[in-house]
Amino acid sequence: MSRTKRIALCGMLSALALALSLMERMIPLELLIPIPGIKLGLANVVTMFALLFLSPKEAYSILLCRVVLASLFAGSVTQFLFSLMGGLLALTTTWLLLHWHDRWFSFYGISAASAAMHNFGQILAAMLVMQTVDVIAYLPLLLVSSIPMGFVTGTILEVLQKHMRHLRLTSRDNAM
Amino acid sequence: MRNNTKLRLRWGDFLIFLAIIAAACGIWIHLAMLQTDQTYGEIWLDGELYQQFRLDGSVHKTVQLEGKATEVTIEVDGTQMRFTDSQCTDHTCEQTGWISRVGQTAVCLPNRVMLKITGSTTDADAVDVIVQ
Numbered sequence: 001m002s003r004t005k006r007i008a009l010c011g012m013l014s015a016l017a018l019a020l021s022l023m024e025r026m027i028p029l030e031l032l033i034p035i036p037g038i039k040l041g042l043a044n045v046v047t048m049f050a051l052l053f054l055s056p057k058e059a060y061s062i063l064l065c066r067v068v069l070a071s072l073f074a075g076s077v078t079q080f081l082f083s084l085m086g087g088l089l090a091l092t093t094t095w096l097l098l099h100w101h102d103r104w105f106s107f108y109g110i111s112a113a114s115a116a117m118h119n120f121g122q123i124l125a126a127m128l129v130m131q132t133v134d135v136i137a138y139l140p141l142l143l144v145s146s147i148p149m150g151f152v153t154g155t156i157l158e159v160l161q162k163h164m165r166h167l168r169l170t171s172r173d174n175a176m
Numbered sequence: 177m178r179n180n181t182k183l184r185l186r187w188g189d190f191l192i193f194l195a196i197i198a199a200a201c202g203i204w205i206h207l208a209m210l211q212t213d214q215t216y217g218e219i220w221l222d223g224e225l226y227q228q229f230r231l232d233g234s235v236h237k238t239v240q241l242e243g244k245a246t247e248v249t250i251e252v253d254g255t256q257m258r259f260t261d262s263q264c265t266d267h268t269c270e271q272t273g274w275i276s277r278v279g280q281t282a283v284c285l286p287n288r289v290m291l292k293i294t295g296s297t298t299d300a301d302a303v304d305v306i307v308q
Contacts, residue, residue: 036272036282076245078285100188109189116196126283131223134281134292137207143200147193 010050010058017046017066021083022074035141037122041115041149043070045156047087048094048114052157053164056095063087082125089121090114107157112150116143207279212295215278217257219250220290231255231276231293243287250291257291259284 001009021043029038043066050059067087071080094114097105105113119142126135217235219227222244229235233254240249246263256276259269262284269284278295 036268104186104188106186106189109192113192130290137279137281140200140204143196
């Protein structure tokens with residue numbers, strides 16, 4: 001894939017991630033499952049996709065773009081720190097676990113671990129902001145919720161990967 | 177398409193699920209062990225204790241305070257407390273609902289306001305005075 005095409009693809013993925021994370025805020029998931037701070041984590045699918053079909057470097061760039069833009073569009077400095085901590089931890093976890101994908105882990109497990117680390121990162125950010133460890137009380141329910149959320153994003157990834165192979169968007173980088 | 181996407185879990189996946197559940201249980205059990213008969217409600221503003229009161233059923237009031245970003249309203253109802261109203265963009269704090277057990281917290285991040293329940297054993301050395 002040419003350099004230009006890669007850059008264009010990164011731009012598109014960043015836009016998609018941004019749109020998803022903004023859209024996600026409109027879904028009142030907290031009304032269905034009353035856990036404060038619960039999210040589907042759809043934007044995470046995009047960065048995981050970038051990890052699979054592009055490179056870690058590009059995945060991190062897309063994540064950074066998304067987090068910066070999302071907090072500019074509809075957020076605050078606090079939210080930026082939140083998303084950044086969560087996103088970085090989640091992406092790094094995904095990246096590490098993908099090395100053993102198909103052998104030890106499936107997308108479901110990787111997504112669940114990623115979601116759990118995302119929540120952990122957010123609580124970590126909250127601890128920094130509030131300067132206390134007490135906010136850890138939020139963590140147990142969020143952690144448990146990351147398993148079903150992992151199944152949601154894992155299913156999306158599984159479907160995506162199957163179809164992307166036929167599309168041959170990234171002919172050479174499929175080796176993952 | 178549905179047939180193609182059946183669950184193909186690996187053994188590592190179960191390890192991940194187990195680890196997540198174990199971590200959640202660990203924190204939960206730790207918090208559960210903090211329970212005491214006497215509980216205190218605390219309002220923290222930007223890392224500092226703003227108000228503390230005994231949650232023995234006697235205190236019924238609403239507290240209004242100016243947070244970092246906007247005004248927040250907190251309701252204390254005997255043995256429990258909650259955020260009732262915050263003018264901030266995310267209303268996560270209101271969705272947390274009532275808190276009453278030791279270790280529970282409700283946080284309004286944009287305003288740096290935290291509600292916290294403490295027990296008598298957790299801060300045995302602390303001054304046992306109720307600031308109203």
